[in-house]
Amino acid sequence: MLAMPEVNHIKKMRNEKSLSINEISRRTGFSWETVKKYADEDQLPSENFSKKGGMMYEGKWGEIVSDWLLEDHALKKKLRRNNKIIYQQLKKLHFPGSYRTVCNYIAEWREKRMEDGETIKEEFDRLTHPPAEAQIDFGTTEVIQDGKAKDIHCLIMSLPYSNGGYTVPLPGENQQCFLVGLKALFTQFGRVPRKLRIDNLAAAVVRARGKHGDTIFTESFLKFASHYGFEPQACNARKGNEKGHVENKVGYVRYNFFTPSPVIRDLDHLQEMLTQKSREDHKRKHYKKGEPIQDLIKEEKKYCLALPENDYPVFKKETVSANKYGEVLIDGTAIHIPTSYHYSQVYLITYWDSYKVVSPNGEVLGEGPRPYMNKSRELPWLFVLGMWRRKPRSVSHSRYFPYLPGRIANYLSIESQAIQKDRIEWLMSQIVTYSMNEINELFYELLPSKDNSTLESDPHPYEVNWNIYDSLRPTNPVAEGAVTIHE
Structure with a gap:
């Protein structure tokens, strides 16, 4: 290929001086074919690409x-x-x-790929969202268990590349819950992201990035990251926008999976519900790419790490002392541990959902669920019943109606609004003294006599025959005027 000055010289001799191809070839010393090519043919740029063969x-x-x-x-x-x-x-x-x-x-x-573990892909939606990178954050939601409200701390992992998300419900945000939640998220995903961006969670970060230097992670979290092979990345202080995708995913999960508050049996039941909702959600199309999220997740897994063969145990071991009453402080709650005061120090081993107190000789002195596992609060039934009394027609359509215990739900399921209003007022008089669950348990003892003739004919919204269950109860004297259950 000739340089442009040489090409222009040939064209000038040909077009301006009208020299022949033979004369130009003689003067320049280039071959006849070369002179002919540059003198008479147009040299237009082309988009030809060399295709590798073999x-x-x-x-x-x-x-x-x-x-x-x-x-x-x-x-x-x-x-x-x-x-x-x-x-x-x-x-x-x-x-x-x-x-x-x-x-x-x-x-x-x-x-074409970096040796430090990052995989280069030819085409990304955005350079900031390559595959195999995830973001993590907690979000607090509410559920109903045993007729009471409980706060659940959901650990959510979002995948910006595919817009996929996974959720694990947990009772707290301590380090044991955080690491167990990560294990569960990786298991749901079936892979391990290469990079994990987190907020400055106390469970993982000792000191946030700032003027003093880089982020300092806890020793336990670094060991966990080393075992699974991912690179932890912390946001700058007060820079929540650096993990904006998971921030949006937390809101999405809260409004789509927890509204209204679901009724659950336990955390395992809630996990089953959330797993099913995530699977259904992954069937929708990506907001920009137009492909199903589940297909993008399948593609993204190719760039992630495999799950390790060995399970990573998550627990915290520390030495504590019992007071003179034989009580050990666990999660801020004094719990009586028999014979613990015999030792100057004992070992407290805490897992995400339970604890174990062990003597210096290895004897288990006490164990049980962590105090926050049973933490719940009563629903505002007095306020709700007040609203129902003003508008009895709204009872069966209220968001609180599914939270009622079975007998009380059956008791309020009646077409007559006048009778329904009287029953609501009776419940309001009882709720001052008893909880809703206690009213359900003592239902026949507390039941007003005027309802005897209509109770058994009332349809139950879930078609449950409570007489079958009550026939299994031990024979006890009932209050005067109460309904008698016959086997």
Whole structure:
């Protein structure tokens, strides 16, 4: 290829001086074909691309090797196949090429990827949202369990690349809950993200990034990250926008999965509900890419790390002292531990949901659920009943109606608004003394006599025959005028 000054010189002799191709070739010393090309033909830019050839690019062999390398990239270095093993496995598939051909292809594949674990993808929606990067945050929501409201701390992991999300319900935000929640999220996802961006959570961060230097993570969190292989990334202080995707996901989960507050049996039941809701949510299309989120998640998994073979135990062990009453302080609550005062110090081992107190000799002195596991609050039934008394027609459609215990829900399910209003007023008189669950348990003892003739004929909204259950109760004297249950 000639330089532009030479090309322009040839064109000038041809067009302005009207010299022949032979004369220009004689004067410039270039061949006749070269002079003819630049003198009379237009040199227009083209979008031609050189396409690589050979069996690794034109056949199936390159795709096979790429798939193997991508699979191995999710594993630890010691578990990955080297070039020789890959070549041997290709030969078993009747690969016709040489070992050098395979090595050259692998070297080129690795040049497109960073050796520090980051995977470069040709096309991203945004440069700030590559695959295999996740964001983590807590969000507090409300559920109803045993007729009472409980605050649940949901740990949510969002995947900005695919817009996928996973949720784990937990009773608190301490380090044990945080690490157990991460384990559960990774299990749901089936992979481990390469980078994990978190807020400055006390469970993971000792000191946030600022004028004093970089973020300092807790020793336990760093050990956990090392075991799973991800790189933790903390936001700058008061910079919540740096994890804006998970912030939006927390709100999305709260308004779509917890409104109204669901009725649950326990945390396992809630986890089943959230897992099912997440699966359904992943069927919708990405807001910008137009593909189903579940398909993008499947693609994103190729760039993530595999789950480790060994489980990571999560607990906290510390030495504590019992007071003279034999009480040990656990989560700010004094809990009586028999014979603990016999020792100057004992070991307190806390898990995310339970505790264990152990003597210096290894004897378990006491164990049980952590105090916050049973923490709940009564629903504002007096206020709710006041609203129902003013508008009896709204009872069956109220968001609080599903939270009523079975007998009371049956008691209020009646078409006559006048009778319904009287029953609401009776409940209001009882709720001052008893909780709603206590009224349900003492229902027949507290029941006013005027309801005897209508109670059994009232339909139950869930078609539950409470007489069957009550027939199993031990025979006890009932209050005068109460309904008698016959077997």
